[in-house]
Amino acid sequence: MFSFEKLITPKIISALYILTLVLFLISAVISLVYGSIGGAVGCVISAIFSRVFYECVIVVFKNNEYLRRIAESLEKKSL
Numbered sequence: 588m589f590s591f592e593k594l595i596t597p598k599i600i601s602a603l604y605i606l607t608l609v610l611f612l613i614s615a616v617i618s619l620v621y622g623s624i625g626g627a628v629g630c631v632i633s634a635i636f637s638r639v640f641y642e643c644v645i646v647v648f649k650n651n652e653y654l655r656r657i658a659e660s661l662e663k664k665s666l
Contacts, residue, residue: 595649604641608634 613636618626 594648594651597645600641600644600648605638607641611637617623 611630613632615627615634618624618630
């Protein structure tokens, strides 16, 4: 439970992405209701860029996982 073998942060990041996406879509709908097409387009573009941001964060965690696997593999070969 207290080891860092399994990371929970990628799961939290996935939940944050879903929450962010929902909030941007709600904002886009509200902008359309009030007649602001530019605001709605801005919300949709922001949702796309938030996806890119969260993917970059996940890549960092994946790199960490792959480096751990490489280190474990090298340790096994050296024994």
